[in-house]
Amino acid sequence: MSFFRIVLNFLRQRLFASTLTAASVAVGVALVASILALRLESERAFSQKDTGFEVIVGAKGSPLQLVLNTMYHLGTPVGNFPLESYEKLKTDRRVKYMLPMVFGDNVGGYKVIGTTPEFFTTFQYRKDTGIRVANGQPFTTNYQIVIGAEVAQNLRLKVGDSVTIKHGIQEGAPGEHDHGKMPIVGILAATQTAIDKGVFSTMYTVWDIHYHEYEEAQEAAEKAAGGGKHEDEHHDHDADEHEHTHTMPPEFTSVTAVAVKLKSPIFFEAFIRSVNEGTQAQAAMPIQEIMALFAIVGNINGVLLGISYLVIVIGAISIFVSLYNSLNERRREIAILRSLGARRSTILMLILSEAVSIGLLGGIAGILLARLGLRFAKEFLTKQIGNNLDFAAFYSFDAALLAGVVLLSAMVAVIPAMKAYRTDVAQNLAPLS
């Protein structure tokens, strides 16, 4: 009978206690493995250094909010800045290209973003990687819709379908209001960025929707006041009906954000300064803002990680308690093994192996638990953080974590193992009275 088989039999003999102990280790390992994987993947997802643009220009306010909202669709926009400021930016000779965005309204909870046809031609969301339309074509006129890959998948939409744009950045926002149906003309290839969650149309489309909302509100007010001039008028929009455009007051033609690619890195500081010196807009560097955010989050992460390591230590202590308490009832078993020729060192190794097996099983179960948990939480997390998190099957820290748990388990088993090592064979073999 092999040594391993003997260890296995002893573990099986104390199955309930062994399972509970391994479970307590597994909880700690699962917490640590989850936090480490989350940290790694969120840093990887948010620290995209190879974006096709370096600066985001938006309304005055929090630069971090501007970056998070523009790049990851997190939170609400800082606000909008006048179109004339954008027109002025366009004339800046340091700019290689820029992409304006107007945020507003939603389709099934996904943000509608008004932009320009350059989104499909010159804009690069990654270095040297532009937008690709997987199905259909880019929008060519107002009131045509192009949707991101995730939107198409989750809302089960295809080219030729029509969508209803609802008021508000998020689904179910107060004052929800339909604005008629608009045709989907294209579906974008997946980019693994927030673009996959976007519903794109022209800036004019977004402005016009807002302007109509304003008009409808005015009409309702007039009706309430006894006017009722446009009583039966209804504002459905579709591409065929809206080939015409009309002039809107300037407060309805503002821009939420502009992604800017400069001709050279040497212009960064001067460009940002020149924008920030103005009164209507600010310029933010995404990578700088994200790193600042991680510096803050890193402290909280460290605390969480510390607590999780403590849970592992408590799991290891439970291995010690379980083994130590079991020794009293196992003295006779140990004496029997010794009488059959087992050396003291064999008994020592037996106890250490039991502890290591419990630690290893707990460690493996913990890592599997973490992967399973993250897999189930992926959709929720992606929605919460606004970026795609892809979790690997294995991480390099898994091996280190397992090795650490095994070492810790062996360390806490030294005292029980030494006690077992010193078991008096003759005394414990004596017939029980």
Add this chain to the structure above:
Amino acid sequence: MPLLEITNLAKHLGSGEETFTLRVPHFSVERGVELVLTGESGSGKTTLLNLICGIIAADEGSITLDATDITKLSEAQRDRFRAERIGVVYQTFNLLQGFTAKENVMLGAAFGKHTSNTAKRAEELLARLGLADRMNRKPRELSVGQQQRVAVARALVAAPILLLADEPTANVDAANAARVMDELRALAKEQGSTLVVITHDDAVKQMFPYSQAIRDLVA
């Protein structure tokens, strides 16, 4: 040359004021014999058995088994020697409750020379002892007589040169006692093991051609 020879053996036992010394000036057992050692409770039977097995170390004298003076061996060497050369059947069977009958028998050969056919030999011995259909049962699922037979199989599985049985019939009824002793003797003879039975049971004593009272051995 005898298989077992004890010369001027002394073992100090107890502590404080309650100490005594077990002394055996000379005792030998020839190869292949069947011997009964008889003695009352407290006469030192179990201590002598533990000394011969090397479970406890002698303070003086020598114990030579199969030409090896085990008093000269280190504890680890004595463990190895016991695993390979000595089989013991204990009064209380000393089976491990978490192991099946077959696994308990296999443990008898787990710490000596590595052999690949231990499982097969365990099965053969158990079948021979009428436990073919009880091999995968845990000790608590076996009757007392069956547990005793598992203990016998375990003592024999490594084919020891010396088979020691400490009060092997103390916990079984007369019918089972006779059966166990018959099987023990037959199997020991078959594989050429020298059999030493330690007992205070006169019925067992009557079964053996040679007997020796412990009180005649000790000084």
